[in-house]
Amino acid sequence: MYSQGFASPLSARPATGAAVDPFQPIGVRMAFEPGDEIFAQDEASDLVYRVVRGAVRTSRLLSDGRRQIGDFYYEGDIFGLEPGPLHRFTAEALIDSDILVVKRATLKRYGDEGLALERLIWAATARELVRTQEHLLLLGRKTACEKVASFLLDLADRGRGELTVLPMGRQDMADYLGLTIETVSRMLTQLQAEGLVEFFGNRRFHIRRQAGLARLVAC
Amino acid sequence: MYSQGFASPLSARPATGAAVDPFQPIGVRMAFEPGDEIFAQDEASDLVYRVVRGAVRTSRLLSDGRRQIGDFYYEGDIFGLEPGPLHRFTAEALIDSDILVVKRATLKRYGDEGLALERLIWAATARELVRTQEHLLLLGRKTACEKVASFLLDLADRGRGELTVLPMGRQDMADYLGLTIETVSRMLTQLQAEGLVEFFGNRRFHIRRQAGLARLVAC
DNA sequence: CGTTTCTTTGAATCCGGTCAAGGTCCGTGG
């Protein structure tokens, strides 16, 4: 639903393997390591980004250190779109990632391809809004257990395999869900004890009872 | 910042007084009473709405009755924009309101005016995203006291007078802030006791110490 | 002026947070 089928220059796929994607005349491909900053809050936002490989988080810091994660972005996702001239969130790589970077202003020079891209950007903004609204509901009116269940289901929906990989640590999950790491951990333990999910190590899980989990999500 | 200066057919202003605005060739003006539904969740979303007079809330209901308010809209605000074909929130009038309703598909027929409108709609969507992101931070990482303080400041920033009117009841505030009415009430009492705001009746207040309130907001 | 609805206040409870160990995972080097 998210990562496939964009017939546009931005659709560089890691599957091609090459360092410079042959289907990719626009933009620059950059590599980031875990924790690397891709752009910072309050920086000028004239670039658009696409995850070619890896995973990214956007976040905002309150003055006293509290942090809220805006969203996570995976292979194929576009991010860094801002309605204004400045980034309202910081973006950082969660794991080793290749990011395609395009100057927004140059898109217009690319004729049809540029137009297709502009359309793609509009679609990405729309998707951003929808996800943010869903996130709102989660933060405002769901319990800790429902939050964690929602998160796991959402993540599993993207991956196509039985086994889903968590590219982020517990602290990132907590800051996305508006919880503490301890609470996240406890809920994961609980969901596992109920036989709804099963973890293999800290960052691999699969959903045992989809319906049971879905019942917890509250919608 | 929000309600003035749109040089477009949608800028019907209540100040003109007439039931049918002379500057308003497009769209239909409709009247709503408190609690009236303007559109429902999961309804088709081919219309765009503008508050000519009054105030509106958008909200979403979980199956068990929990409710999250998406946002409040006041004079001049555009709402009902959806990235997809269906409304993801319900919209209801908070007080007696006049709403201008425009079919989105017809905009294209209006040439320059239609184009101006499309641009206006893009701007409104952008603003929507920014506000939703701010709301996210509030729900995820702010305390009850900070939430209420943020809310009052945000509302006061829109009105130009000393005295600000709350067009919504405590339950609506609570469902916007992810709290209960009791907690909202307690925080209001507390802020008043600290001399930061002053209430005149339940729905009128003014800010006594802007800086003191702002210090509570955490950003 | 009485009725209804909304708001405030108080007391008790509980969910999630805080603080503090203890355990696990995993990369590194012996």
Place this chain on the structure above:
DNA sequence: CCACGGACCTTGACCGGATTCAAAGAAACG
């Protein structure tokens, strides 16, 4: 291959902010 070390995760005990339950008080309406 195993031992070590550090980062990350889990668990437990306790605490506290927000909710819940209950009732009193104000405001709005006819």
